[in-house]
Amino acid sequence: MGVYANTVSIIQFTITGNLPTSDEFQWFSQKLSARAFQSIENSSEELSEGWTQVDHPDNSVFDVPSAFWRDNYLVFSLRRDQRKIPAAVLKSHTAREEGMFLSQYPNLRRTPKKKREEIKELVQVRLMARCLPVPSTVDVVWDQKTGILTLFSLGSSAVERFEDIFRKGFEGLHPLAIHPFARARMLLDGQLLDKLEAANQANSDSAAALMRDNQWLGWDFMLWILQRGLNGEGEYSVCRAGHFSSGERFSAWIDDRIQLQGGSEDGGIQKVSVSGSQDNYLEAISAVKGGKKITSATIYLEKDENQWKLTLKGETFGLASLKCPQIRIERDRTVDEMSEREAAFFERMFLLEQGMQLFESLFKVFLQERLGDKWNDRLITIQQWLEGNQKIEAANM
Structure with missing residues (x-):
């Protein structure tokens, strides 16, 4: 899911x-070129990683703006x-060579x-040369106006690899x-910032x-939105x-x-997942009442006729399956494909930034209440709400 996709997963960096x-x-051209992707298709190398162009993933030249x-x-x-050799294939070919x-x-x-190890290594080299490398790409958008860099992936491996190659490629950053x-x-x-720092538990x-x-x-934010x-x-x-x-x-x-998580009676970690559109979320409310915390939730943001949908990861604030309003780029036969893709990019970033503006506004409203004088009143309201829904659940049993 890259920058052009209607549904993306993102994590942002300063x-x-x-x-x-x-x-x-x-400067940027030199930095990107120094860590540019090098193809291994015509070699037997196992792995290659580096920067490429978003619109042309086979092109890793950054010589023009x-x-x-x-x-x-x-x-x-x-x-x-x-390149990855299936384990069964490696085992079969190695057994054949040993025979x-x-x-x-x-x-x-x-x-x-010692001979088995030697045979296995030779078989791996031989098979590696016959395997086609499997490509994968993760898009990066770095806004020079705000300084925010958006990585279009939440996979822990992809994030770690990005951080590593970025530090090596952009030395000092x-x-x-x-x-x-x-x-x-x-x-x-x-x-409010002073109060936030005072509440810091790290x-x-x-x-x-x-x-x-x-x-x-994250726990309080999602419970606050739900209530x-x-x-x-x-x-x-x-x-x-x-x-x-x-x-x-x-x-x-x-x-x-x-998704909720909390301690179980045997001292382990118990996870609860509630799915499907519901009117009152009695199961989730019962879990919260029992001490479990909301760790992930699907949030809808709606402005005028446009809607954004995302799954918020409470611990990291990574946004999974962020779905923006559908872009509407009218095709013009007089405009080349590259211009159309640029138009689609700007429209996509416009909608993504709108969604992030609404999300950050929502979070800021929460912070103002959470760190302000009215939070105790909200806690009382939440407790009454939990107890009221517990009575409804009991009545329905």
Whole structure:
């Protein structure tokens, strides 16, 4: 699912370090070219990884701006080609070679260990040359205006590989994932920021500690959305700068899928998943009442006639299956394919940024209440809501 897809999964980063103030194109071109993808199709190498063009994944040349630069965006892909020999195939061919070896030495009952290793290695090299590498790409959009880099993947392996090759390729720059606490820091200032720092439960400023020890942000945020949505409080105002004007109204609610997690009676971890559109989510509410925390939920954002749908990962704030409104690019026979793709890119980024503006506005409204004086009142409301729904559940049994 790349940048052009209607449904994407994304994680965002801020970039620390000093960027060039002049000759930007030349600098970025050199950095991307230094780690450009190299094909292994005509070799027996097992793995190759590097940057390629988004629109032409077989092209890893970054010698002109149109290859990777669109207004304030840098756009490129991380391509990984890997050969993999199926285990059954390797085992069969190795056994065949060992049989041929033993036929030459009838006094041996089995192949010596060192020879088995040698045969296996030779078979691997031979088979590797016959296997076609399987390609995979992950798109990257780096907004030079905001400094936000968006990686179009949530796979832990892809994220780790991206971070590693980015640090090596852009020496001196470091991508920092925007986890819940980091995003909260970005949205707040003044007294609310001071209160956020006072509520920080991490004992260090490392990303891992800030995520692990401040999971309450994701837990409380999703419970707050669920309770408000099911009690007719699903209307909010835009309060984050972006394409929409401040004060414009939008709706947000949780539906379709909720995942919860908590301790079980035997001391282990118990997970509960509630799926399907429901009116009151009695099962989820019962789990919350029993002490379980919402760790993931599908959130809908609606503005005018447009709707965004995403699955929020509470610990990381990675956005899975983010579905934006359908883009409408009218085809023109007088316009070439590249211009059409650029138009589709800008339309896609426009809708994605609108969705992120609504999401951050929703999160900011939550933070203002969570860190303000009205949170105790909200906790009382939530407790009453939980108890009221528990009585409904009991009555239906």
